[in-house]
Amino acid sequence: MSIAIIQFGGSNCDLDVLHVLQDVVGIDAELVWYKEEDLDRFEGIVVPGGFSYGDYLRAGAIAARTPVMNSIKKLAYTGKPIIGICNGFQVLAESGLLNGALTTNEYPKFRCESKLLRVETKDTPFTSKFKKGDIISVPIAHMEGNFYADEVTLTMLNNNGQVVFRYVDVNGKATDEANPNGSQENIAGIVNAKKNVLGMMPHPERASEDVLGSKDGSKIFESMAEFISQS
């Protein structure tokens, strides 16, 4: 079992994800440069955070149109699990693999802090190790994390159980105060209709060891590893 961690010019969370997958979760992972066109040997993909192509044009826009994306789309179609984290979420949204768009934070500031998230469903390859309603602590670090989708798309995401994480307060309520970026309905992470592609703005790889103050994030990668070993 091996997971590909995709590197674009400007990715900067690639090595953190590699460390967590190999040394914390204990699964094989490999860094893959964006020019790679064959990903068939991998069982899963992580598109890590960073500033691919300097966020030129729009965050994620240029990375979403590189050769490796065709192979990622192919893998997504076959049902293999794919996670996009932060800039990786922006890339997957720009590529059309996920609905909606990530726009500039409502208060246009780069927010870098720990946030509480509520797990909205355990019915995905990435959240099977949680319970529905779990409150987890995972940091964010972004300026374009304001999730936007039109009304019809938003209703569809809610009705299909595609909203995976929401920003909440200590009581587990999705309040305006708990929303760091103006995302619609406090959305922090969504999956595609088949539920094998996850995009999330918070960084689970930065919350995967006790020394980092939270290891809630490791369960996302552990869920993914379990899904792969069972499929």
Next chain:
Amino acid sequence: MQYQADVTIKLKSGMLDPEGTTIKRALEHLGYEANSVRTAKKYTIELQAENIHDARENVQEMCEKLIANPIIHNYSISLRELE
């Protein structure tokens, strides 16, 4: 023929424009009044095409495939022939 296309990308009306709002606030600090400020990005593209119709189709495709994100943006194209 050589053409120049000026492509303007705007956030759809009703969408938040935090940069515009910040600029509006800064204008107010300077004593100016503005009912609203909306930002836009402009790209200037020079290209070769058989005629202006082909040039427009080409640039439209560029907008839809890369330059604009149809979920959040509207775009407009202004084309002129270069000497």
